[in-house]
Amino acid sequence: MTTPAVAAAPDERLARRSPLRRLLGRPELGALLGAVALFVFFSLAADAFLRTGSFSTVLYASSTFGIMAVGVSLLMIGGEFDLSAGVMVTTSALVTALTAYQLTLNLWVGAAISLAVTLALGLLNGLLCVRTRLPSFIVTLATFFMLAGLNLGVTKAVTGNVASDSVRDMDGFDSARAVFASDLAVGGVTVDVTVLWWLLLVAAATWLLLRTRAGNWIFAVGGAADSARAVGVPVARTKIALFMGVAFCAWLSGMHLVFAFATVQSGEGVGNEFYYIICAVIGGCLLTGGYGSAIGAAVGAFIFGMTNKGIVYAEWNPDWFKFFLGAMLLIATVVNLVVRRRVERSS
Amino acid sequence: MSDTPLVRLDGAGKSYGNVIALRDVDLEASPGEVTCVLGDNGAGKSTLIKIVAGLHRHDTGTYTVQGEEVAFSSPREALDLGIATVYQDLAVVPLMPVWRNFFLGSEKRRRLGRLDIPFMRATTRDELHAMGIDLRDVDRPIGTLSGGERQCVAIARAVYFGAKALVLDEPTAALGVKQAGVVLRYIVQARERGLAVIFITHNPHHAYPVGDRFLILDRGRSIGYHTKDEISRDELTGLMAGGAELEQLAHELERGLRKE
Ligand SMILES: Nc1ncnc2c1ncn2[C@@H]1O[C@H](COP(=O)(O)OP(=O)(O)OP(=O)(O)O)[C@@H](O)[C@H]1O
Ligand SMILES: [Mg+2]
Numbered sequence: 001m002t003t004p005a006v007a008a009a010p011d012e013r014l015a016r017r018s019p020l021r022r023l024l025g026r027p028e029l030g031a032l033l034g035a036v037a038l039f040v041f042f043s044l045a046a047d048a049f050l051r052t053g054s055f056s057t058v059l060y061a062s063s064t065f066g067i068m069a070v071g072v073s074l075l076m077i078g079g080e081f082d083l084s085a086g087v088m089v090t091t092s093a094l095v096t097a098l099t100a101y102q103l104t105l106n107l108w109v110g111a112a113i114s115l116a117v118t119l120a121l122g123l124l125n126g127l128l129c130v131r132t133r134l135p136s137f138i139v140t141l142a143t144f145f146m147l148a149g150l151n152l153g154v155t156k157a158v159t160g161n162v163a164s165d166s167v168r169d170m171d172g173f174d175s176a177r178a179v180f181a182s183d184l185a186v187g188g189v190t191v192d193v194t195v196l197w198w199l200l201l202v203a204a205a206t207w208l209l210l211r212t213r214a215g216n217w218i219f220a221v222g223g224a225a226d227s228a229r230a231v232g233v234p235v236a237r238t239k240i241a242l243f244m245g246v247a248f249c250a251w252l253s254g255m256h257l258v259f260a261f262a263t264v265q266s267g268e269g270v271g272n273e274f275y276y277i278i279c280a281v282i283g284g285c286l287l288t289g290g291y292g293s294a295i296g297a298a299v300g301a302f303i304f305g306m307t308n309k310g311i312v313y314a315e316w317n318p319d320w321f322k323f324f325l326g327a328m329l330l331i332a333t334v335v336n337l338v339v340r341r342r343v344e345r346s347s
Numbered sequence: 348m349s350d351t352p353l354v355r356l357d358g359a360g361k362s363y364g365n366v367i368a369l370r371d372v373d374l375e376a377s378p379g380e381v382t383c384v385l386g387d388n389g390a391g392k393s394t395l396i397k398i399v400a401g402l403h404r405h406d407t408g409t410y411t412v413q414g415e416e417v418a419f420s421s422p423r424e425a426l427d428l429g430i431a432t433v434y435q436d437l438a439v440v441p442l443m444p445v446w447r448n449f450f451l452g453s454e455k456r457r458r459l460g461r462l463d464i465p466f467m468r469a470t471t472r473d474e475l476h477a478m479g480i481d482l483r484d485v486d487r488p489i490g491t492l493s494g495g496e497r498q499c500v501a502i503a504r505a506v507y508f509g510a511k512a513l514v515l516d517e518p519t520a521a522l523g524v525k526q527a528g529v530v531l532r533y534i535v536q537a538r539e540r541g542l543a544v545i546f547i548t549h550n551p552h553h554a555y556p557v558g559d560r561f562l563i564l565d566r567g568r569s570i571g572y573h574t575k576d577e578i579s580r581d582e583l584t585g586l587m588a589g590g591a592e593l594e595q596l597a598h599e600l601e602r603g604l605r606k607e
Pocket of ligand 1: 387392
């Protein structure tokens with residue numbers, strides 16, 4: 001990114017930072033290298049991996065986690081965690097399915113109610129964190145258990161079952177399915193609509209982070225909240241908005257669940273929050289906040305999807321998946337650390 | 348310039364729980380003047396300027412800005428009245444680029460909320476250049492600058508954003524002799540530009556050459572408030588030492604006793 005001013009006064013800088021060093025300074029570099037290596041690895045290890053059908057399966061798996069990873073990575077750059085993100089997806093789906101079914105509403109109305117409820121949950125998480133000043137890890141651990149319990153309890157109380165009733169025949173199902181859970185043929189490849197949502201969210205989040213004031217504030221509240229407050233950044237408001245961003249992603253994912261399967265299993269989602277965090281960390285987000293990128297989180301989700309499906313195509317026991325994921329998390333964290341240290345020292 | 352000082356504290360006090368950090372302190376700062384606040388560690392200097400900066404609210408006394416009483420609930424409100432503060436810890440975000448730090452909280456935007464990045468980069472470079480700092484790359488994380496450079500970025504930022512009062516918390520404390528000299532020169536520069544400067548330090552040798560008024564704090568109380576013509580450098584140094592005198596004496600006695 002050269003600016004006219006730089007070009008006008010080249011004498012100021014003895015040595016400009018080389019493009020290579022700039023590239024090395026990007027948070028997503030480690031993830032990108034890892035993704036390429038994994039792609040090559042699975043291409044060699046599994047014949048089925050390179051078929052176009054397999055590719056759309058991998059992309060689909062990546063997108064379902066990638067959508068959440070967008071919100072989670074922004075929150076993490078802002079210095080907070082949300083352990084309730086996994087079950088919030090289920091909550092969001094359940095609210096749509098249960099209210100629409102019980103009150104015989106158009107499913108779009110159910111989706112709107114769910115949006116309001118889910119954003120309110122995000123607001124609650126955010127308010128609890130900024131008001132109590134407790135670590136978000138504890139606050140959202142509490143809301144995680146509460147939501148997990150509510151999902152099961154309310155569903156059983158309302159339907160007498162662990163799953164919601166099917167909403168397949170209700171008004172609005174087909175049009176909502178087209179928006180949240182359809183697939184399209186793009187040049188002979190089937191692409192799930194979630195992939196488009198994912199790419200859209202990543203683009204929006206990247207723009208937000210790098211080109212807007214809000215993005216500046218997100219990095220600042222994650223990197224040094226007190227300093228940010230001292231120069232006039234509204235720290236509490238920024239953090240609350242980030243929790244609501246996660247909630248929005250949870251709503252989108254929840255809508256995908258409802259309209260892809262028509263019924264919602266109330267116990268689902270537990271444990272997924274860690275996968276979102278892993279995507280963000282593999283993508284270069286610092287656990288301590290203040291550093292990371294949405295594109296990195298997307299690459300992290302892609303790595304996640306490739307590993308998840310690649311192991312199946314390679315016809316290995318899927319039990320190995322978790323081992324691989326853990327190992328990759330470890331490697332990614334170390335690589336990020338090394339890359340960042342080196343760049344900071346040499347710049 | 349009118350006669351009412353820009354910033355004025357009367358009988359200000361502040362306690363943290365049961366720790367009384369500041370008690371009955373007066374202070375004023377007028378345009379084109381440097382008011383120095385001196386005191387040992389823990390004397391309450393930072394507490395005093397945090398009140399001025401809007402980071403803490405005073406418990407007792409009054410705080411007036413241009414003759415109007417204020418009680419800030421956030422630093423933003425103080426900033427909006429032109430009171431800019433450079434904190435001891437500098438209030439920078441180490442991992443963020445220099446230019447993003449420079450404009451943090453006062454970002455320049457174009458239409459649609461888009462940041463005006465070329466403008467901010469160029470301005471940061473020019474403003475720093477005007478202060479004599481030649482940064483090769485304003486995209487560097489600010490954490491990689493030297494202490495003096497960071498201090499100057501923070502001061503340049505405050506001056507650029509039209510501060511009327513500039514509050515500096517121990518800007519020279521962590522600096523070598525040469526860099527401290529550079530910062531002192533900026534303080535004089537800011538005064539010449541008509542800013543009211545409040546300069547906190549525990550070093551009378553840094554305070555005396557640039558100061559117009561001196562407030563000496565000891566354990567939260569004011570033990571002297573003088574204009575430059577009322578006090579000599581030696582008297583100032585003496586006052587500073589006064590608080591520590593008893594302690595010194597105790598040490599000497601102890602040493603004397605051990606020898607016997
Ligand atoms: N947040 C706080 N909570 C409790 N006590 C505090 C707090 N901040 C400061 N204090 C106490 O108030 C007193 C004054 O502290 P202050 O930071 O104002 O001193 P200072 O003059 O700036 O010292 P230094 O030269 O070390 O910066 C000290 O005894 C300190 O321990
Ligand atoms: Mg202090």
